[in-house]
Amino acid sequence: MVHKVIVETTINGDPVELLCEPRQSLLEVLRDELDLTGSKEGCLTGDCGACTVIVDGRAVCSCLMLGAEAAGKHITTVEGLANGATLHVLQQKFLEHASLQCGICTPGFLMSAKALLDHNPNPTEGEIRYALAGNLCRCTGYDKIVKAVVDAARHGVGASQHGKVPTESTAEVTRDILEREKR
Amino acid sequence: MHAINYESPKTIDEAVKLLAAHGEKARPLSGGTDLLIQLRAGTRRPDFVVDIKHIADLCKISFSAQHGLSLGAAVPCLEIHENPHLRRHYPGLTEAAHLIGSLQIQSRATVGGNLCNGSPAADTTPALIALGAMARIAGPGGERTVPVEGFCLSPGRTVLKPGELLVEFQIPAPAKYSSDAYLRFIPRNEMDIAVVGVGVALTLDPANDHVVAARIALGAVGPTPIFATQAVQALVGKKLDDAAIANAGTLAIAAATPIDDMRGTAEYRRHVVGVLTRRALAIAATRAKASA
Numbered sequence A: 001m002v003h004k005v006i007v008e009t010t011i012n013g014d015p016v017e018l019l020c021e022p023r024q025s026l027l028e029v030l031r032d033e034l035d036l037t038g039s040k041e042g043c044l045t046g047d048c049g050a051c052t053v054i055v056d057g058r059a060v061c062s063c064l065m066l067g068a069e070a071a072g073k074h075i076t077t078v079e080g081l082a083n084g085a086t087l088h089v090l091q092q093k094f095l096e097h098a099s100l101q102c103g104i105c106t107p108g109f110l111m112s113a114k115a116l117l118d119h120n121p122n123p124t125e126g127e128i129r130y131a132l133a134g135n136l137c138r139c140t141g142y143d144k145i146v147k148a149v150v151d152a153a154r155h156g157v158g159a160s161q162h163g164k165v166p167t168e169s170t171a172e173v174t175r176d177i178l179e180r181e182k183r
Numbered sequence B: 001m002h003a004i005n006y007e008s009p010k011t012i013d014e015a016v017k018l019l020a021a022h023g024e025k026a027r028p029l030s031g032g033t034d035l036l037i038q039l040r041a042g043t044r045r046p047d048f049v050v051d052i053k054h055i056a057d058l059c060k061i062s063f064s065a066q067h068g069l070s071l072g073a074a075v076p077c078l079e080i081h082e083n084p085h086l087r088r089h090y091p092g093l094t095e096a097a098h099l100i101g102s103l104q105i106q107s108r109a110t111v112g113g114n115l116c117n118g119s120p121a122a123d124t125t126p127a128l129i130a131l132g133a134m135a136r137i138a139g140p141g142g143e144r145t146v147p148v149e150g151f152c153l154s155p156g157r158t159v160l161k162p163g164e165l166l167v168e169f170q171i172p173a174p175a176k177y178s179s180d181a182y183l184r185f186i187p188r189n190e191m192d193i194a195v196v197g198v199g200v201a202l203t204l205d206p207a208n209d210h211v212v213a214a215r216i217a218l219g220a221v222g223p224t225p226i227f228a229t230q231a232v233q234a235l236v237g238k239k240l241d242d243a244a245i246a247n248a249g250t251l252a253i254a255a256a257t258p259i260d261d262m263r264g265t266a267e268y269r270r271h272v273v274g275v276l277t278r279r280a281l282a283i284a285a286t287r288a289k290a291s292a
């Protein structure tokens, strides 16, 4: 007889209480129970990084963590990056540098990059490449992604700051990217 | 994934009781970076998963220059790598912890889990053996301590009996003029499983460069990590010159029992054991001299 577990956690700043099966990964809980479908499922083996979220300040693969293990933790998902219609500087720079094509890897790259910049606001390019080594992209090529993160760092994204108020066109792209992350 | 029960005991006693009550049906959950994959693949099918990360003692690093290091079995690799004392006194161990998978993996994966998973290619195990680490185990019958080189029995199997829990590693205080190093060969820059891994620890006599103490351990070249005792015996008491280093490399090769697989042939692995042993000895020697 398997007991469901009640998990009290904090997701994107909001306290959340949820009921899940112990066998459900954090990724499944986010996507299937909470409808936070920004985090993507790629490999389910910790190789691709598409499921990356930030747990207590560290990037982790949400496919390799049980939902039950989220109890008492602070979790940030890609949905927690933008502030309303205002994109996080990293999201903005990914758009400007065309750092995404199909976009399935993007939420993971954004979260790995955010975890890096939160710890180290002025990383070298080498440090950026190292921090992104656990994220795979099959379309874009890594240079554009790395350039976006270099640029975001240059624009002083310290710990969890957001970009400037967007222009109208940015707001449209914002809606676009938010839509895309939902899928 | 099949249905499981999740328990998160707060004390070692509680955890041991749970593990003992469910025997083979229970499996401790540390970082989960191996276990969750095994659960999904069905290669391990426990009914009870016992999360050990709520036990304070298992999540602790305590270091003193006098007493050495107690490293909780559930401390994540990234925390080990970021610890300034550990980086200074046990650079080989922190290096090994920082080589495992991506940062996402290092945020969760633990040295205790790496050992208990029982892979011959575990990166942190040769580093622990080189340091002379002892594994403290709690069980229904009380506690026991096992040297890390005696912990793994065969791929995926360890000395842990049903009901037993790896609690911490006890690592001796760094002697004067001592240091360690871990080197791993993989065919790419990052994110792969060792073709060969070599951990080395050395204590030198600064007056004449003689080896006071040494330990060498090999990974991925046998069914379990290997403690290369003959290579060590040949070094102790000798001056650490090129000839002594070359000889230790040759004896390390003799201790390896590799197989051919997709990562490399046995012959190639033997060659790499020699190369990495020589390099790791040179690095550890440089560090030992700089440590004073």
Ligand code: FES
Pocket (backbone or CB within 6 Å): A040, A041, A042, A043, A044, A045, A046, A047, A048, A049, A050, A051, A052, A061, A062, A063, A064
């Ligand atoms: S889905 Fe988690 S790492 Fe690929």
Ligand code: FES
Pocket (backbone or CB within 6 Å): A099, A100, A101, A102, A103, A104, A105, A106, A136, A137, A138, A139, A140
């Ligand atoms: S944009 Fe398609 S995988 Fe990265």
